[in-house]
Amino acid sequence: MLTYILRRLLLIIPTLFGIMTVNFIIVQAAPGGPVEQMIARIKHADMDTTSRVSGTSSELGVTRANNFATENATTTYRGAQGIDPNLIKDIEKMYGFDKPPLERFLKMIGNYLRFDFGKSFFRDEPIMKLILSKLPVSISLGLWTTLLVYLVSIPLGIRKAVQDGSRFDVWSSAVIIVGYAIPSFLFAILLIILFSGGSYWSIFPLRGLVSDNWHDLSFWNKITDYFWHMTLPILAMVAGGFASLTMLTKNSFLDEISKQYVITARAKGLTEKQVLIRHVFRNAMLIVIAGFPSAFMGILFRSALLIEIIFSLDGLGLLGFESAITRDYPVMFATLYIFTLLGLVFNLIGDMVYVLVDPRIDFSSRE
Numbered sequence: 001m002l003t004y005i006l007r008r009l010l011l012i013i014p015t016l017f018g019i020m021t022v023n024f025i026i027v028q029a030a031p032g033g034p035v036e037q038m039i040a041r042i043k044h045a046d047m048d049t050t051s052r053v054s055g056t057s058s059e060l061g062v063t064r065a066n067n068f069a070t071e072n073a074t075t076t077y078r079g080a081q082g083i084d085p086n087l088i089k090d091i092e093k094m095y096g097f098d099k100p101p102l103e104r105f106l107k108m109i110g111n112y113l114r115f116d117f118g119k120s121f122f123r124d125e126p127i128m129k130l131i132l133s134k135l136p137v138s139i140s141l142g143l144w145t146t147l148l149v150y151l152v153s154i155p156l157g158i159r160k161a162v163q164d165g166s167r168f169d170v171w172s173s174a175v176i177i178v179g180y181a182i183p184s185f186l187f188a189i190l191l192i193i194l195f196s197g198g199s200y201w202s203i204f205p206l207r208g209l210v211s212d213n214w215h216d217l218s219f220w221n222k223i224t225d226y227f228w229h230m231t232l233p234i235l236a237m238v239a240g241g242f243a244s245l246t247m248l249t250k251n252s253f254l255d256e257i258s259k260q261y262v263i264t265a266r267a268k269g270l271t272e273k274q275v276l277i278r279h280v281f282r283n284a285m286l287i288v289i290a291g292f293p294s295a296f297m298g299i300l301f302r303s304a305l306l307i308e309i310i311f312s313l314d315g316l317g318l319l320g321f322e323s324a325i326t327r328d329y330p331v332m333f334a335t336l337y338i339f340t341l342l343g344l345v346f347n348l349i350g351d352m353v354y355v356l357v358d359p360r361i362d363f364s365s366r367e
Helices: 002-029 034-042 063-076 085-094 101-113 127-162 167-181 184-195 219-257 260-267 272-284 286-290 292-303 305-310 316-325 329-357
Strands: none
Touching: 002 101, 002 329, 101 329, 127 167, 127 219, 127 272, 127 292, 127 305, 127 316, 127 329, 167 219, 184 219, 184 305, 219 272, 219 286, 219 292, 219 305, 260 272, 272 286, 292 329, 305 316, 316 329
8 A cells, every 4th residue: 555655646746747737838828918917007908807706906916016017107108109118028027928938837846846836926925825815715615515515415315225216215306406407606696695685684694704803702703703604605515516425325325235245134134224334334435435535625626616706705716716817827826736736635545545444445456
């Protein structure tokens, strides 16, 4: 097993390098880079498209870019003649675009190996500080959603397997199909309309992770306030996430129940409860439990983006989206690097969980 883990860890390096290389090449061909956006600001063009998402352009940290544009617009923009070429060279140098792409890429990879991500182009803040400040929001969404999905899906899937074909199995399947068909962001809008002052009740807050006076609250009131804000976002994500896991649990149990060892256990006089707990559960739950790390990563870095936007939760998903819109390349590549690295590590953790759940599995014996 140790040899397998070392081999997988070594495989992370070329995989990560390949992903970063492909995305770097794609981004170089994309129009509307930071140089073009700076030139547009100097020409007084409104390129701040992310303000349409959050409505808080003053909070997006474009101080460095706006100050540079203000200082140079009146002296270098010459109307129909365009921008002074010397200013364009200064802008390219400011963003590091005065160097060849290969040199920029190798320098970026060298810095990333030391986890030195530099500063954001438009926020003028260290990128690691930005990521750490957004991390609590994304972890809150991902962790609680994953736990609730498993707490709902596993008991429901087991009961559906035990009562396969019953009335409960039929109507619960209908609920699961509806939950699977409705996107989480649509369910989020429905929850806002119903419970957040949209058209009916105003029970839960609409924005933010905590209240403005959160630091002044007592310890228990802080916890209550936190879960009060997280209720609707988590419910929206759970509604669309439990369907596939429920059916996976049901199918796993049905597959194990039909095997010969279960029939033998019943013939020995064991009750149905004893058969399920002692024999079926361990084998059927192998694939479900081992999938927890990858499920957490999927919810943490993919499913939460629209929920963060809808509920104004300033997390990693929203940070990555805004950096892509504004072409904030250092933030884009830093978040991509961290997400990819975490994804590869969590895949390895998933394999290790397989072995912990069932020691009979030996990945080191694979050719």
